[in-house]
Every structure is written in C-alpha cells, then in structure tokens.
Amino acid sequence: MHTKSHTAPSRPAAATLPARLTAVCMAVAMMLAAPFVSTAKSKAEEADSLIRLGEADVSKEHFADAIQHFMGAQQIAQSEHLPDLLYLATYDMGICYFYISEFGEALNCYYAAHDICVKHKMSQQRLDQVQVGIAGVYFEENNFDKAAEILDKCYRQALHAKDSISIASYASNLALISNKKKEWAKALQYIGQAERWTNPHDTIQLSSARTIRTETYMMQHRYDEVTALADSILACQNVHNNDRTTVLIYLIEIFTERGEYAKALAYSSEALATASARNKPWLYDKLAIIYQRQGHHQLALRMKDSVIYYKDSLSLLHDHQLSENERIREDVIQLRSDMERNETYLRQHRYIIGLLICVILLIALIAYQRTRILRSKNQQDKRLMEMEMEHQRQERLLMERQMKEAELTALHEQEVARHKQQITELSLEQKKRELSATTLFVSSRNALIEDLLKSLSEVAKTSSSPKLNELMLHLKHMLQDHEKSNDFLINFESANPDFIRRIKERHPDLTTSDLRFLAFLRMNLSTKEIASFMGITPDSCKRRKIRLSQKLQLPTSSDLSTYVMQF
Secondary structure (H helix, E strand, O other), rough: OOOOOOOOOOOOOHHHHHHHHHHHHHHHHHHHHHHHOHHHHHHHHHHHHHHHHHHHHHHOOOOOHHHHHHHHHHHHEEEHHHHHHHHHHHHHHHHHHHHHHOOOOOOOOHHHHHHHHOOOOOHHHHHHHHHHHHHHHHHOOOHHHHHHHHHHHHHHHHHHOHHHHHHHHHHHHHHHHHOOOOOHHHHHHHHHHHHHHHHOOHHHHHHHHHHHHHHHHHHOOOHHHHHHHHHHHOOEEEEEHHHHHHHHHHHHHHHHHOHHHHHHHHHHHHHHHOOOOOOOOHHHHHHHHHHHHHOOOOHHHHHHHHHHHHHHHHHHHHHHHHHHHHHHHHHHHHHHHHHHHHHHHHHHHHHHHHHHHHHHHHHHHHHHHHHHHHHHOHHHHHHHHHHHHHHHHHHOOOOOOHHHHHHHHHHHHHHHHHHHHHHHHHHHHHHHHHHHHHHHHHHHHHHHHHHHHHHHHHHHHOOOOOHHHHHHHHHHHHHHHHHHHHHHHHHHHHHHHHHHHHHHHOOOOOOHHHHHHHHHHOOOHHHHHHHHOOOOOOHHHHHHHHHHHHHOOOOOOOOHHHHHHHH
C-alpha cells in the first residue's frame, strides 16, 4: 500500500576621502554578510543533493541518516521558499518514520506534505501519493474505515482520469481492506476492477490481484475455487515471492484439513524455499501437525524445535528492531536538538552581523555628512567658476551669432547667383525654343517653295510666260539667299554658346557650312528637313553626312547624330 517518489556621480576633490571611506564600509558590510548570502540555484542544488542522499540511505535501511538528510533539506527548502523540494523532503521523512513503525510521526509528515500540495497547487499525482501514505498508516493501525475512505477517493479520481496503473493499484488495496472488514462481495468487485485494468503482460501485478482473490475465497472457505486459482498462479513464472508463499500456505492449510498430507507436505517443502522468516514458524507448526497425524513423532518433535527456534529468532529480531527504532528516535531527537542549537547560534551570529552592519552604516552616514560639509565650503568657488563659464558661454554665443550672420550673407549671395543662373538658363531655353520654331518655319517655307517650283516648272513646259519665269527665278533666289545667310548660325550659337566653341576647338578645319549641318543634327532635324532648309536634295544631304562623318573620323554616318547629341 506504500509507494514512494521524489557607476557613481562625480564629486568635488575635497569629498574624495569620505566617499572612499563610505565605499570601504559598504564593502566590509558585504563581506560580513557574504557567508549568509547564496543564490537560490545553489541552495536548491544543496537541498536536492541532501534528498538524494536520504533516498540512498532509505534503500540501505539507514533510516537515522536518511532522516538527518531529509531534515537538512527541509530546513533549506523552508528558508529559501522551495515548495517542490520541501514536499519531497517532508514526504520522504514520513516514509522513514513509517518503516520504523513511528506511525504518529509518519502521519504528521504526510499531513504536512498534504498541506504543502494544497497550498502550492501541486499536481493531483502528488496529492494522491501522499494520501496513499496516510491510508497506509491508518491500515497499519487497523483503522480500516479511514484507510478505505482515503483510498476510495483516490480510486474514483483515477477512474475519472482513466489511469489504468493507479486504478489497478487502488482497487487491490481496497480489496485487502474489504477482506479485513469481511466485506467479501465488495472485495471481489474491487479485485475484478484490478484484474480488468491490469496490463495482461504485467504478470506480477496480475498475480498479486489473483492472490488477493484467493485470500477472499479462503476467508469464505471456498476451497475448490482457491485450489483452482492457486494452480494458475503457481504455474506463472513471474510471481512475487510473498504472493507465491501466501498461495502455498493456503494450499497447505486446505490439504491438511482434508487429510491429504502428501500434497500438504509437497507444498510445504516448496513454501519453505520462498517463505520469509516471519512465515516459517507457521509452516513448521503445520509440518509438526502433519507428522503427528501420520505417526512420525520424531519428525513432529523436530518440527516443534524448529518452530521454537524461529520464534526465538523472530523475538530477537523484533527486540533488535525495537532497539534500533529506539536508537533512531534518540538520534532524531539529538539531531533536532543540534539543529535548534545551530539555529540559535545562527540567529546570534546574524544579530552580531546586523549590529556590525549598523555600525558600518553609521560610519558611512558620518562620512556622508562630512562630505556635505566639505561640499558646502566649496560652493562659493563653484559659483565663481560658474560665472566665469557663463561669461565664456556668452562670448561663444556672440561669436556663433556673428558666424551665423556671415553664413546668412553667403547664403544670400549664393541665392542671388543661383537666381541669375536660372534667368540665364531660362533665356537660353527661350532662345532654343525660338530657334526651333524659326527653323521649323523656314523648313516648312522652303518645302512649300520647292513644291511651288515643281508645279511652276510643269506649267512652264506647256506655256512660256515671262512673268512665270521671273517668278520662278525669284523663288530660287529666296532659297539661295537663305542658304547663304548666317542668321541661323548666329541664333544657334546664342542659344547653344558652348557647342560651336567646343566643336571648333576639337575640329578647327570645319567650315561654316559644316557647322550649320552639325547644328541641324544637334536640333534633331530629319534628313528631309535639313535638305529643305539647306536647299539640297535628300540624297545630297545623305552624301554630305557621310563626308562629314569621315572628316570627323567616325566609323559610320549613323554615328554622326549620336556624336553630335552627346558632344
């Protein structure tokens, strides 16, 4: 039924000495308090280590040492507010007291662990664990009603959670209690639940549940069902020794009562191989009865001697256990006394340390007052320095104001220059637009004159009129006069002042006609428009473009326009 788990501001020069004195005092105070200061992590590790040592001592049945370790872990966990470790230490201490039959102390520890679970809202698993421990104490004290009440609550919670392992365990324990209370129907109901929820491959747990069933049948004198169930339990390989011995004892008792002594003797020999020293007096007593009934008086007397020997051994073992338990109780009392004495010493030590810290803080306060006095004496010098710094600041502000005025003047001049440049650029742009418009007008006019000349030439072929010839001659003169005029080049140079100058510097052998042609290309005019403006045919314009490309040393004539546009 019992289960177990586990940076400082700057100061004036005169205040340096008191400040250092204060720092030294605080450092000394920290050094004095250092032995009593540790991180929560290190304390938790220390408590956890003590719990592990205690659990190792429990497995070795060194219960006094285990209780000492658990009490140390409990003390650390309480002071450092570590609820998980406090629960483990308290619960494990209850287990130690349970093992040494100190059920009152065990119950106190279990209830303390239960209060820790409720206060800190721990898992239901831990709460059930401590409740099972409480039920175990009540069971050992034959308070079966209280034990059944606690286990029934845990059993119902396990059913709600469908925890098969817990259901099987609680049902088996409730069946044992029902047998003690002679409630056979309820016991068989719990055993059925235990067998239902036990894993079929867990033969040990299954055999344990069946052993409880044999106990129920045995107490009801249903011997045939006991023998049938016992055969299936004994045929299983994985059966706990206690369960095997219990079943064999039932069979011995049944066959002795029936007078089948051979079977009883056979089962007795098998039981003696697995029985504990506590069960052997009963077995030897049964053997003595069997041999007596068979007339083997010598063997019966020998079995009686074995009964007396094992009873004496058990009595000595019981006395030794009582003596050992008494020694453990004395050790625990001494341990508590030592811990209380150590706690008193620590409180006194803390009081002395606190007194020293107060003295040091008083010294620091005096040093601080000294610092304030020295600081007040330096106030006048500080004011003079501040006045000097203010005068320098005013001078610096005056210089900055003058520099800002100079910067504003420079910015104004730059703004005027930029405005003039914008006016110049706007004027150039206006001239470019006027030149483009004039050029397009002249090109359109020349194209119109050429068309008129073509039409008049057709008319002249059919009729010879002096007026007509005079008109044609006048139109041709208009084309030739415009082609020879330098007005376009002058206007273009005024709109593009850098282009003519730079291209002349790079190609000084260019003629005025070449420059006019390049100017037309610069204005992005087509071949037909250039031919019309210059009074030549488009083919002549293309040939001139080729010659000019060669003159400028360009690979092809198609590169001439790109060259002029990117110049």
